Amino acid sequence: MGDPAHDSSDFLTDKSAKIFVAGHRGLVGSAIVRKLQSLGFSNLVLRSHSELDLTRQFDVDSFFAAEKPRFVILAAAKVGGIHANNTYPADFIAINLQIQTNVIDSSFRHGVKKFLFLGSSCIYPKLAPQPIPENALLTGPLEPTNEWYAIAKIAGIKMCQAYRIQYSWDAISGMPTNLYGRNDNFHPENSHVLPALMRRFHEAKVNNAKQVVVWGTGSPLREFLHVDDLADAVVFSMDKYSGLEHLNVGSGKEVTIKDLAELVKEVVGFEGDLVWDTSKPDGTPRKLMDNSKLLGLGWTPKISLKDGLVDTYKWSIAMSNKTQSNRKAQHTNYRTGETKMIIRNVFEPEVTYGTLVIHSRSLNPQDANGYKSSYLLLGATLQLATYGFSLFEGAQLKCEGKSPNVHPGYRYLVVRMKKPDLSCSSFEF
Numbered sequence: 001m002g003d004p005a006h007d008s009s010d011f012l013t014d015k016s017a018k019i020f021v022a023g024h025r026g027l028v029g030s031a032i033v034r035k036l037q038s039l040g041f042s043n044l045v046l047r048s049h050s051e052l053d054l055t056r057q058f059d060v061d062s063f064f065a066a067e068k069p070r071f072v073i074l075a076a077a078k079v080g081g082i083h084a085n086n087t088y089p090a091d092f093i094a095i096n097l098q099i100q101t102n103v104i105d106s107s108f109r110h111g112v113k114k115f116l117f118l119g120s121s122c123i124y125p126k127l128a129p130q131p132i133p134e135n136a137l138l139t140g141p142l143e144p145t146n147e148w149y150a151i152a153k154i155a156g157i158k159m160c161q162a163y164r165i166q167y168s169w170d171a172i173s174g175m176p177t178n179l180y181g182r183n184d185n186f187h188p189e190n191s192h193v194l195p196a197l198m199r200r201f202h203e204a205k206v207n208n209a210k211q212v213v214v215w216g217t218g219s220p221l222r223e224f225l226h227v228d229d230l231a232d233a234v235v236f237s238m239d240k241y242s243g244l245e246h247l248n249v250g251s252g253k254e255v256t257i258k259d260l261a262e263l264v265k266e267v268v269g270f271e272g273d274l275v276w277d278t279s280k281p282d283g284t285p286r287k288l289m290d291n292s293k294l295l296g297l298g299w300t301p302k303i304s305l306k307d308g309l310v311d312t313y314k315w316s317i318a319m320s321n322k323t324q325s326n327r328k329a330q331h332t333n334y335r336t337g338e339t340k341m342i343i344r345n346v347f348e349p350e351v352t353y354g355t356l357v358i359h360s361r362s363l364n365p366q367d368a369n370g371y372k373s374s375y376l377l378l379g380a381t382l383q384l385a386t387y388g389f390s391l392f393e394g395a396q397l398k399c400e401g402k403s404p405n406v407h408p409g410y411r412y413l414v415v416r417m418k419k420p421d422l423s424c425s426s427f428e429f
Contacts, residue, residue: 023076181227218258250289
């Protein structure tokens with residue numbers, strides 16, 4: 001089965017080895033790619049969803065037959081917040097099971113030397129002991145709000161263990177705690193607590209709001225790990241660990257939601273008041289991973305929470321400014337004709353939802369800001385890039401005046417869609 005203290009794959013010795021990082025555009029996958037590139041790995045195999053749909057067994061098997069990677073890191077998954085999990089439970093269990101089954105089985109059958117599967121701390125029971133050890137898995141009922149995703153991830157762990165037991169194949173699993181960092185999800189409806197706080201404080205600062213209201217008392221304790229630390233742990237595990245049991249990956253440090261909110265407020269530079277709505281629920285009092293097993297192997301996290309928040313906020317502002325600059329340059333020759341716009345959210349600038357083709361005619365001359373004050377929409381076509389099929393039937397288009405957020409001089413076209421976990425609230429027009 002492998003002794004985790006002694007077995008290794010010599011992962012770091014061959015920088016030309018072919019490595020497939022599945023999910024390389026996401027929060028976790030992109031961090032792993034940055035880490036590998038910084039270490040000098042020169043033969044990374046990367047595929048976007050449009051290039052390789054991991055839910056399609058034939059396509060995945062054909063990819064592995066052609067590419068034959070030596071190492072595989074599976075960071076691809078369908079993820080979302082409580083609302084998305086409650087609304088689309090079938091998607092969360094089916095899509096994740098399909099991705100895992102296809103990639104794990106094809107990796108084994110096409111000779112991958114070592115495989116790493118990444119999951120989530122939600123695999124543990126709702127009332128697990130604190131800090132949560134690896135052996136708490138399957139000792140009690142799951143948190144109902146994300147059990148569909150959790151069950152899929154548990155199946156991934158067990159599949160890796162089954163292939164190790166039956167075939168002596170070197171497949172390992174890592175379960176990270178709450179993550180944050182570059183390429184995080186800042187969506188207003190389905191982001192997690194840290195990016196949600198960062199977005200709310202930023203918007204409050206831009207709009208000169210007097211206060212930000214946060215639910216609960218602020219007393220619950222949470223653990224956070226910068227995604228670059230996770231990437232470092234992934235590389236360490238690929239090189240040093242070869243065991244049947246999965247590994248917890250965490251910072252080992254707790255912070256109250258109140259202290260977290262105060263820290264985010266400081267990093268963002270919001271000068272208003274922080275108000276706690278104690279009529280709203282607090283949630284689970286404590287959630288901390290026991291990462292002593294990984295620490296015992298010699299790995300330690302390096303990025304403090306404050307340093308990580310500063311880096312994340314600077315990145316989000318830089319990407320937002322870049323996106324806004326590109327959009328501003330498009331505000332020319334819009335009097336008549338066809339306008340094509342890439343659909344992105346200010347806080348998710350690297351996620352392309354599709355292209356909106358707008359057929360419009362200006363009704364008024366330019367206003368004082370140099371933009372049209374009103375438009376007649378003659379028609380609009382939504383060309384979606386997400387998943388390759390329509391998720392947004394019945395999208396409603398309408399023009400609104402000056403946006404109250406971020407850049408008051410701009411005009412916005414609001415596209416309201418059925419899929420709340422993938423929709424954006426507004427797009428610049």
